[in-house]
Amino acid sequence: MTGPTIAVTGLGMITPVGNDTGSTWQGVCAGASPARRVPELAGCQIDFACTVGGIDLDTAIGGRTAFRMGRYVKFALLAAREAVADAGLDPATWDGTRVAVVVGTSSGGSASLTEQTMALEQRGPEATSPSGILLTIPNMPAAEIAIKMRATGPSMAPCTACSSGVTALSVARDLLATGQCDIAVAGATESIVFPVAMTGFARSGAGALAGPGDDPARLCRPFAADRAGLVMGEGAAIMVLERDGDARARGAVPRAILAGAGATTDAHHPTSPHPSGAVAQRAVEAALLNAGWEASDVDHVNAHGTSTPLNDATEAALISRAYPHRPPVTAPKGVLGHCMGAAGAIEAGLTVLTLQHGVVPPIANLEAPAAEFDINCVTKQPLHRRIDRAVSHSFGFGGHNAVVALQRA
Structure with missing residues (x-):
């Protein structure tokens, strides 16, 4: 890789298994899904999801501005606060002109809309909120973070469907590498657990359907022979990125190095991946080339792993071709559900934690991968092993493929 080394100096998360990074990591390593039936979805064909709980978002946000924020914005702001504090930075004292904010989302405030x-x-116009527009537009997570943190550098809101989080990290990395900022607050957020969205996934055939006796927590099983569709999740993950030399000069200890990134587009179908997986594989190869790695250098793959029949088959074939040495594979959606636009940022954050702790979380609800998949899935228990280099895959509707290569700091 040419250019400066980019360090991850802070990490913040809010997910269905935890309202911060530590509790999220514990929950993912425990390998049990919190999916449950959601009262607000009563009567829907899909009436269950993995949702964020145990927190009053308005109280956590504080002040008098929460009324203008959609749920997805609140998630992003809380994760950003944790990430900035984790990096040992203070928005009251930093030079905001040199701080960028890049926060992606897939559906924005579609629930509020x-x-x-x-x-x-x-009930008529008077029943609508004066903040109705602010509750819905997808740039509001980046905007509210910039406002709260006095960040007046570049800010943007990438949307590449389920790969939005990795796209945001890639864009932020480029801003740092080209000198357009010194600090980047980057990641993604999503909250679309509401009847219209759930009905849409049911109608599309992508969502897992539960019978009366089914346990929703057992339905998402990435790479299983009997995988039956995705389970919806929600949440956010935000990282603080800095040039490694700058971070170390101020005494920061990086969590990991964002060594490379790659992206391609299938240009094949709005919802189905290209069955060959060849274009997605080029994103993997681009990330490795950008990092200066060989495929054999990869010690771990954090897979997109949606638990849908076609996506898992395509990705499993890609993994077996791209990494013939069979590194251990995990797929966090078995625990967290599919957090849509936030998924890539959350999974990249979990990959950072794997590098730090030398632990690969297990894939929930998976005894063994389907017989036709020649991949080394971590099942049942976490795998304890030193991991020096890892990749995280994200693939989205529209054929968006985005991959990041992360290295032990």
């Missing part, structure tokens, strides 16, 4: 539409139709 639906609520406002229903209020308008049922």
Whole structure:
């Protein structure tokens, strides 16, 4: 890789298994999904999801501004606060002109848009919120973080569907490498557990369907022979990125190095991956080339692993071709569900923690991968092993493929 080395100096998360990074890591390593039936989804064909709980978001945000924030914005702001504190930085004292904010999302405030539409139709204009626009537009996570943290450098909101989080990290890395900022607050957020979205996934055939006796927590099983579709999740993950030399000069100890990134587009179908997986594999190869690695250098793969029949088959074939030495593979969606636009950022954050702790979390609900998949899945218990180099895959509707290569600091 040419250019400066980019360090991950801070990490913040809020997910269905924890309201911060530590509790999220513990939950993912425990390998049990919190998926449950959601009262607000009663009557929907898919009435279950992995949701964030155990926190009053408005109280956690504090002040008088929470009313103008959608749930997805609150997630992002809380994760950003944790990440910045974890990096040992203080927005009250940093030079905000040199701070960038890059926060992706897939659906933005579509839940709030639906609520406002229903209020308008049922009760008229006076029933809608004066903040209705702010509750819905997808740049608000980046905007609110910039406002709260006095960050007046570049800010943007990438949307590449389920790969939005990795796209955001890639863009932030480029901003640092080209000298457009000194600190980047980057990641993604999502919250679309509401009836219209869940009905859409049911109608599309992508969502797992539960019968009366099914346990929702057992339904997401990436790479299993009987995988039956994704389970919805929600949450956010934010990283603080800095040039490694700058971070160490101020006494920071990086969590990991963001060594490389690669992206391609299938240009094949709005929802289905290209069955060959060849274009997605080029994203992997681009990330490795950008990092200056050979495929054999990769010690671990954090897979996209949606638990859908076609996506898992395509990715498993890609993994077996791209990494013939069979590094250990995990797929966090078995625990967290599919957090859509936030998934890539969350999974990249978990990859950072794997590098730090030498632990690969197990894939929930998986006894063994399907017989036709020649991949080394971690199952049942965490794998304790030193991991020096790892990759995290993210693939999204529209054929967006994004991969990051992360290295032990």
